[in-house]
Amino acid sequence: MARILSILVGLFFTVALAWSFGKGAYTQITEPPAATAEHEFHLHPKELHLASDGPFGKFDKQQLQRGFQVYKEVCSACHSLSHVAFRDLEQLGYSEGQVKTIAAGFQVPGVDPTTGEANTRPGTATDYFPKPFANDIAARAANNNAIPPDLSLMAKARHDGAAYVYSLLTGFQAQPAELLKEFPDSKTPAGLHYNPYFANLNLAMAPPLTGDGQVEYGPGNPKPTVEQMSKDVSAFLVWTAEPKLEKRNQTGFAVVLFLIFATVLGYMSYRNIWAGKKH
Numbered sequence: 001m002a003r004i005l006s007i008l009v010g011l012f013f014t015v016a017l018a019w020s021f022g023k024g025a026y027t028q029i030t031e032p033p034a035a036t037a038e039h040e041f042h043l044h045p046k047e048l049h050l051a052s053d054g055p056f057g058k059f060d061k062q063q064l065q066r067g068f069q070v071y072k073e074v075c076s077a078c079h080s081l082s083h084v085a086f087r088d089l090e091q092l093g094y095s096e097g098q099v100k101t102i103a104a105g106f107q108v109p110g111v112d113p114t115t116g117e118a119n120t121r122p123g124t125a126t127d128y129f130p131k132p133f134a135n136d137i138a139a140r141a142a143n144n145n146a147i148p149p150d151l152s153l154m155a156k157a158r159h160d161g162a163a164y165v166y167s168l169l170t171g172f173q174a175q176p177a178e179l180l181k182e183f184p185d186s187k188t189p190a191g192l193h194y195n196p197y198f199a200n201l202n203l204a205m206a207p208p209l210t211g212d213g214q215v216e217y218g219p220g221n222p223k224p225t226v227e228q229m230s231k232d233v234s235a236f237l238v239w240t241a242e243p244k245l246e247k248r249n250q251t252g253f254a255v256v257l258f259l260i261f262a263t264v265l266g267y268m269s270y271r272n273i274w275a276g277k278k279h
């Protein structure tokens, strides 16, 4: 009886699965999804190789400092970095004094000690990066009705994060003629910018990096081309999203070594225990 019951239950699930698959395939054939510009012209991120890639990845601090410089001088006008405190920058190789100077260059929310009214004051090492806009309404008003997202976790929030940011920054271009021919209604609306790496192809962010040398790098660094600045700021955003990446890699490596050691030990004790026992 139990056997028949289990066969029936199994049969029920098999039929249900086959039915839903068949139905899906039928709709796909009879009503194929409409071709859209997003579907045909969206591109996957370009290749980007960073020192922090892979299980043995380490941060290239020189590059992170350059990336920070790009964030500070360009992106911070619109994007916050709310999860990062100024003192965290010491991990990039800045001294305590340099961190204090950097912090003091930002205005953070404060309170007037005599009246108790909200005001702003220069940042200190323990403050977090301030928001560039007072609130979302102000952010939208200044950015064509879009809010520039916080960048702290952007490298984790998007698939292929660092490569995506790099592609986005270097991907602004004119709308391809074929797109307009095929989808005349998909013209980039006024105030938006065509970028095939953005999911819906039209981005409210104007190209932030437009000219080589927009940020001046110190001696001993590569030329600040748009390409290089985009790579550097992407590398920096990998750090902001996961500052403990190196530590995680090291721990993972130690754990794997230990597991190999434990396996060898287990095998040896197994041999030892069964040594001399006849089959």
Ligand code: HEC
Pocket: 070, 071, 074, 075, 076, 077, 078, 079, 143, 146, 147, 148, 149, 154, 158, 165, 168, 169, 202, 203, 204, 205, 206, 208, 209, 233
């Ligand atoms: C003038 C303001 C401005 C500046 C400067 C700016 N951005 Fe943006 N950014 C925006 C706005 C607005 C959006 C939202 C776009 C949208 O949703 O259409 C955005 C969106 C983004 C996104 C998210 C895209 C997504 O998938 O949602 C990333 C990543 C980004 N910016 C990176 C940067 C970097 C890196 C810099 C500095 C090199 C920078 N931005 C400078 C305004 C700006």
